[in-house]
Amino acid sequence: MNSTPILFKHIKLFTFIFLITALVSTNGYGEEIEYEGDFMDVRTIRRIEQHPHAWRVWQPFIIKGQKKNHLIVAFGAMANGKKDMGDILATVSKNDGDTWEEPIPIFDHRQRKGELQFAYANPVLYKIPGQEVIWCYAMRNPIASENSEESHLVAAFTADGGFSWTPVEMAMRYTGPLILNAGVVETQIKGEKRYLLPAHRNTLAADPRGSRDHFILSSSSLLEWKLEAFIPQPTEARVFLHEGNIAPWGKKGELKIVMRTADYDDTSLTANPPRAYSSVSTDGGRNWSVAQPEPDLHNAKSKGYFGQSSNGTHIYVYNDGPAQRGKAPGFPNGGRTSLRYKIKPAGEGWSDEMTFYHAGIKNSYPTLAEVAPGDFRCV
Template structure:
């Protein structure tokens, strides 16, 4: 069964796929009940679009939504801001700056994108992780991880420099997953790289970063594909599996090389050792994907949720639900 996604549902799932500024709900049949606008671009704005939102819950009715403001003339580069709702998403405040491309960092200026919000369990700090690339870059394919934190529910932010033991470029998309084993708690972040875009000797890899402090990050492991059936898997979302130590990942997919057909479905893989090693990623015919971002995670009832665009034109959002051990519906 397929349902249309509403903003109300996206808020309830903390999904990162609100469609900002949609048409009135009456124009969209299905599960849509109400549409709430968080922000809109003003006439003459230096930005060309609002994109890549992420929602976090600070308290019962205090929600924080971060999103990007893309600069004209750039691709996936701009500023990252947030908006706050104090009534469970019924209305939203004006944007608050988290990362600003106009403010220099030493002798360099950066542009930012793809924010990820995370509040560690039993802590009163909200983190915002994002990507930054020098402003003279034309896109953000070769960006680095950056971070800021808020101690007042998103009203103000303090940037911090991360200790990165992974030295390569990366692209963020999905949220952070805390896991606990005999060694303690680690935080996992699914990222990928696409150095092939600007370097014929580059590659395309989906991988996992891990941290024990949220300040120091290192490479945890790669998610491999079947060698004789290559695919470009990227923008993976990770979620806890049904068994102890099990973690699942669902990725966006694209053609392995330019000009080749796109798979048209998401790829999935499983780790059974808390994200240290992964099975080969394989296509899942029940999860459509047309080389566009998707959301994958578990809700408070333990169900898996998959949010996706149903066509290459990305004209709508849909979702599927899977109970533990059941089929997608």
């Protein structure tokens, strides 16, 4: 591997407080936690004590707004008694994250749809370049469900920078369950503009004839979504491919997806060895290569961020160590503690491992937004 200069000239991290333990910046008593990593600044956005109807805040997603220093973060507030679903809210900062507005509900599990009641999970934000409208896609599941793995796609948009949101019922040509994780990517397929949304499903968890597949949805309007492609499974042994991020790769029109992995038949196990898998499309996302392991990219059943900066450098942010509940030397409390990262300048290999953020506590599921060349914001 190559030893490469750090990609970032400035990184600011925004954090959430889960239960009584700080995700990164403070402990349960509000005291500052010492940390190491390539950050210039750390701010806390929300604490669970601010959400009396929830027992956890989770899965944040950050996006740059239309104006300078304008940031929007969508996140989930996990309903009491639910494993991984509840409300989706958005909070806005007008001063580059120094302070944050009171969150606005995007999807509220207490608001019934006629006789039906839903809970929501996993928000994803997207803004078309040059437009002020910002979209939020999320997962919707009947409130009585045990978990959110049989969810369907739901959307809302804001035209005022995140201060109000309008739900939209979409025209879905893909009607199966899905699980979201990563952002929308703009591309061209056969000369026409398309938007790609990566997703996966885990119907095998509740159905012996189900499957664990990663796939790509596409849209020409952000309102109508169809199944564009499946990511082909490895030819030797199947792997549970999920939570993939898409970024430009190689020549014009080429894309790469880097995916979290687990054992296909027993999801309590990591892939062997624990590595991320990837697939490449050379036609804008219509067809994809057979998934294969990334020898330099560690993954132990935890979401990693994969993206490309404005200068063409790729970045992979991940948890080192074992799976969340696994034990290994140096990880007495299991995995999902330290966040590490690697970068890959154009035409070069992946760098050595560097520390993104480490404070001796649990940290996972990062998302990044580049606000200027080499200047990133992260939750």
